[in-house]
Amino acid sequence: MVKMVALDLDGTLLEASGMIAQTTLEQLAKISEGGCKIAIATGRPYIRTLDPLKKNHLYPQGSFPQFLICEERDVYELGEHGYVDWESNQATLEEERSHLSLSHRLLSQLEKIAPTLEFAINNAYSQTSRGFVETYFVYPHEALEAFEVLTDLAEGTPLKVTRNSRNVCLRSRKVGKGLTLKRVADYCSLGLSEVLAVGDSHNDLEMLISGVVSATTNNADEMIKEVVKQTGGLISSLDRSLGVGQIIQRVVGTGE
Ligand SMILES: [Mg+2]
Numbered sequence: 001m002v003k004m005v006a007l008d009l010d011g012t013l014l015e016a017s018g019m020i021a022q023t024t025l026e027q028l029a030k031i032s033e034g035g036c037k038i039a040i041a042t043g044r045p046y047i048r049t050l051d052p053l054k055k056n057h058l059y060p061q062g063s064f065p066q067f068l069i070c071e072e073r074d075v076y077e078l079g080e081h082g083y084v085d086w087e088s089n090q091a092t093l094e095e096e097r098s099h100l101s102l103s104h105r106l107l108s109q110l111e112k113i114a115p116t117l118e119f120a121i122n123n124a125y126s127q128t129s130r131g132f133v134e135t136y137f138v139y140p141h142e143a144l145e146a147f148e149v150l151t152d153l154a155e156g157t158p159l160k161v162t163r164n165s166r167n168v169c170l171r172s173r174k175v176g177k178g179l180t181l182k183r184v185a186d187y188c189s190l191g192l193s194e195v196l197a198v199g200d201s202h203n204d205l206e207m208l209i210s211g212v213v214s215a216t217t218n219n220a221d222e223m224i225k226e227v228v229k230q231t232g233g234l235i236s237s238l239d240r241s242l243g244v245g246q247i248i249q250r251v252v253g254t255g256e
Contacts, residue, residue, distance in 0.1 A: 008199035024245035039067035073175035096131035178206035217243030
């Protein structure tokens with residue numbers, strides 16, 4: 001039986017407008033009242049995670065989501081007076097930040113191996129405050145090429161490479177939606193088989209294959225749909241928030 005639902009935001013719970021379908025909001029409220037925990041699992045920083053919650057009237061007045069996994073690393077828990085960040089957030093940020101110089105060395109090597117690849121990079125402030133290097137490519141196929149080269153270069157190092165369409169990030173191997181969701185599930189004394197996770201793109205992959213009940217929406221990357229299919233998960237026939245509603249109705253609503 002599913003006792004926690006973990007949802008990606010962009011491309012999954014949120015429409016392109018930033019809104020969530022009213023019917024899906026009502027379903028989430030209903031399962032939350034029934035004791036099912038709701039978690040957001042996003043690559044967004046905390047402040048930019050709150051924006052859509054405010055827009056959909058889930059913050060500051062809401063009783064869910066009970067957990068926010070932000071930056072694929074940091075955990076915020078809903079308390080009486082809003083979200084409280086977990087004490088461990090600082091240590092995980094510092095661990096990731098300690099690999100910034102290695103990230104720069106790998107990017108220099110990428111520039112030598114593939115000198116015609118054009119990309120922008122987040123600035124020093126962003127790297128220090130968020131703890132990692134993020135690169136932006138013009139075309140998805142260039143991001144894929146960089147992803148493949150960097151993945152080879154990062155082998156045997158504390159870094160892993162993640163890709164989300166045209167963005168490629170160098171992240172600590174100790175972070176990720178899957179690992180962080182496991183920490184939240186452990187904290188709630190839940191096994192991953194009691195967690196339904198829904199995501200649409202590459203940075204959701206690790207979470208979707210971590211032993212959870214996996215699902216994805218109709219608009220998801222083909223590769224993600226294939227992986228969800230292989231893990232026996234559900235692919236909704238609807239896009240984004242309506243797709244999430246359909247998944248919740250089928251998986252949580254029937255008590256599977
Ligand atoms: Mg997404």
